[in-house]
Amino acid sequence: MDAVITVDNLSKRFRRRNANQPTTLKELALKGLRGLRAEYFWGLRDLSFRITAGRTVGIIGQNGAGKSTLLRMIGGVGKPDRGSVRTEGRISALLDLGAGFHPELTGRENVYIAGVIAGLTRAEISERFEAMVSFAELEDFIDNPFRTYSSGMQMRLAFAVAAHTDPQILIIDEVLAVGDIAFQRKCLQRIAQFKAEGCTIVLVSHEPALIRELCDEVLWLRSGQLVAHGAADVVVGQYVAEMTAETRRRTPRLRPNRQLASGAELELNTNRFGSMEAEITEVRLLDAHGLPLADMESGDTLRVLIDYASSQPIPAPILSVSISREDGLVCYDTHTAVSGIETTMLAGQKSAILHIDRLDLVGGLYYVDVGIHEQNWQYSYDYHWHVYPLTVHASGTGKGILHAPHQWEVETVQPDRIVIY
Amino acid sequence: MTTSIRIWNNRTLIYLRDLLHELVGRDLKLRYKRSVLGIIWSLISPLTQLLIFTFLFNKVVPLNIPNYTTFVFSGVLAWTWFQTSLLMGTTVIVDNRDLIRRPGFPAAVLPAVTVTTNLIHYVLALPVLLVFLLLDGGRITPAFLVLPLILVIQFLFTLSLVYIVAALHVTFRDVQHILGIALILLFYLTPVFYRANAVPEEYQMIYQLNPLAHLLDAYRTLLIMGQWPDPVPLALISGATVVLFGIGYNIFTRANDHFAEEL
Numbered sequence: 001m002d003a004v005i006t007v008d009n010l011s012k013r014f015r016r017r018n019a020n021q022p023t024t025l026k027e028l029a030l031k032g033l034r035g036l037r038a039e040y041f042w043g044l045r046d047l048s049f050r051i052t053a054g055r056t057v058g059i060i061g062q063n064g065a066g067k068s069t070l071l072r073m074i075g076g077v078g079k080p081d082r083g084s085v086r087t088e089g090r091i092s093a094l095l096d097l098g099a100g101f102h103p104e105l106t107g108r109e110n111v112y113i114a115g116v117i118a119g120l121t122r123a124e125i126s127e128r129f130e131a132m133v134s135f136a137e138l139e140d141f142i143d144n145p146f147r148t149y150s151s152g153m154q155m156r157l158a159f160a161v162a163a164h165t166d167p168q169i170l171i172i173d174e175v176l177a178v179g180d181i182a183f184q185r186k187c188l189q190r191i192a193q194f195k196a197e198g199c200t201i202v203l204v205s206h207e208p209a210l211i212r213e214l215c216d217e218v219l220w221l222r223s224g225q226l227v228a229h230g231a232a233d234v235v236v237g238q239y240v241a242e243m244t245a246e247t248r249r250r251t252p253r254l255r256p257n258r259q260l261a262s263g264a265e266l267e268l269n270t271n272r273f274g275s276m277e278a279e280i281t282e283v284r285l286l287d288a289h290g291l292p293l294a295d296m297e298s299g300d301t302l303r304v305l306i307d308y309a310s311s312q313p314i315p316a317p318i319l320s321v322s323i324s325r326e327d328g329l330v331c332y333d334t335h336t337a338v339s340g341i342e343t344t345m346l347a348g349q350k351s352a353i354l355h356i357d358r359l360d361l362v363g364g365l366y367y368v369d370v371g372i373h374e375q376n377w378q379y380s381y382d383y384h385w386h387v388y389p390l391t392v393h394a395s396g397t398g399k400g401i402l403h404a405p406h407q408w409e410v411e412t413v414q415p416d417r418i419v420i421y
Numbered sequence: 422m423t424t425s426i427r428i429w430n431n432r433t434l435i436y437l438r439d440l441l442h443e444l445v446g447r448d449l450k451l452r453y454k455r456s457v458l459g460i461i462w463s464l465i466s467p468l469t470q471l472l473i474f475t476f477l478f479n480k481v482v483p484l485n486i487p488n489y490t491t492f493v494f495s496g497v498l499a500w501t502w503f504q505t506s507l508l509m510g511t512t513v514i515v516d517n518r519d520l521i522r523r524p525g526f527p528a529a530v531l532p533a534v535t536v537t538t539n540l541i542h543y544v545l546a547l548p549v550l551l552v553f554l555l556l557d558g559g560r561i562t563p564a565f566l567v568l569p570l571i572l573v574i575q576f577l578f579t580l581s582l583v584y585i586v587a588a589l590h591v592t593f594r595d596v597q598h599i600l601g602i603a604l605i606l607l608f609y610l611t612p613v614f615y616r617a618n619a620v621p622e623e624y625q626m627i628y629q630l631n632p633l634a635h636l637l638d639a640y641r642t643l644l645i646m647g648q649w650p651d652p653v654p655l656a657l658i659s660g661a662t663v664v665l666f667g668i669g670y671n672i673f674t675r676a677n678d679h680f681a682e683e684l
Contacts, residue, residue, distance in 0.1 A: 015682070023593065024595035025593045025596065025599060026595055072522065074524075075525065076525060077522060077681045078681045078682060091524050091525055093524045093525070096519045096523065099520055100519070102447065102451065104454050105451070109446075112443055113443050113446075116439050116443045117520060122439040123439075
């Protein structure tokens, strides 16, 4: 297969923003040309790779690793300082979905503007207009001003326009992190369709799970350099392992063990991991009435109350709760980021409650694992693993994980001759 | 192969035209949405200037220029197009950060959008100018056919300058303020409300070197006198404009490589 994206020894440097840099002509005149001498740093260093047609490629790495820069360079925004980027075919982008949309204009007017910005001609937009509007499910509102739309509607319309371009290369930057679940599913379906049509896709995401699910191959960047390029499972696995190691490395060594009310003990690096910049101070399992429980009937309500605190301000941490079996199999997992919950700056004491309306698990012993993590999943602040036991009682199920509410309806054929008393 | 290139070129041209069309449309719609007077708003400012100048230089300090209303109004309208394009164009890159950072977006279209939007205001005001012209006893002559040519020259001249200031403004954010002052100066050095030949001999050089002075002269020759404008200065300005456009566009496209990171 031919490469549709060829990157050779790509390096990109940026001017370091320092206070000495003149930002006005006045300063330039006062400081003279000396002021123009800038300090540079390399945002991308010596990257080389090839992507063949029809592949879906993920880019992972921490914040500032150069993921978005690489994505934009592939899209032709900015010029390499060394090396080259060559692409073949029409490029379309799912990034800054709202670009070009204006609140005062109607949905219809905005579709045309966003359409030309996305690279379509007016004739092409008119051809696809109906399809875009019905994809966004906004037929009845298309002539209303954009500002009257809910944010979900705005996002749907913006995505609908982007989804109706016909790119040969599609680049995606974190757009899937927005919107409600139904919308996200629609996005993913459309991306799968692009993929099926043979489109080459390059996407950036913080979510290793999403990358693993969508991508064939993965580029892992660290400080602007390529750490690994290979099959998605392998590279994501490697990446996650390093992130976990990062959490371990950050875990302070000296910390007195803490006795919990239940009698369990929290011990660092055994059942507790993290940098301890923020701490989970209390976890309580409650029933529907808010009373503490240690065992429950399958199908009942479970609430997980988490108290957490930090002595220093921590931007928008992610809270996670998972329920795992004794052998470590995760049966249920959720976190604030995937639920679209924006947490705020943490300073001091806070608490959160997760309501699980029905917990339909087969009977047995489980653990509720609770964590608080850095806003981009770079490492954990505090993670309590297999500390909070939960016994679930269920009748009438065998093996498996799920105890779904059920009833049998069996057609019983009564044999005539046998009468049972 | 050749045909595919031709088709590609063709589509690119259609695309650029459509992009310009939609972005100019957006500017116009936004300006006039929810305003009762609509397009008339764009006339209020030049009409106010017209009122001031006709009062000042007909009544207070009479300049004795025949057809003074038409004379001033033609100058004010052309100057307004030039000035507003430059002032709005300075920030056009900075204001459209999200578009600049989009793969495949031709940033060079943005300054053209600004100059075109203001050209449309100018063209919409022309009927009013014609009314003044006819009231002043002027008439429409075949010389009016040159008008589009002069508009094209002014368009390219303005666009060249907008390319330069828009690119500069990305790095030096005080360009806007400096330009504001420069434009005030240039306004008085351009014969908008007076005649260049009333200026003493020793200062004539300034007017000879000012392309806007020649453009205004051409507008007035054909509008007020109904005569063909002098082709020599027009040809010279056209040549200079082509060179300036080359320089401006070049500066802009070079700077364009760094817009995304400077914004």
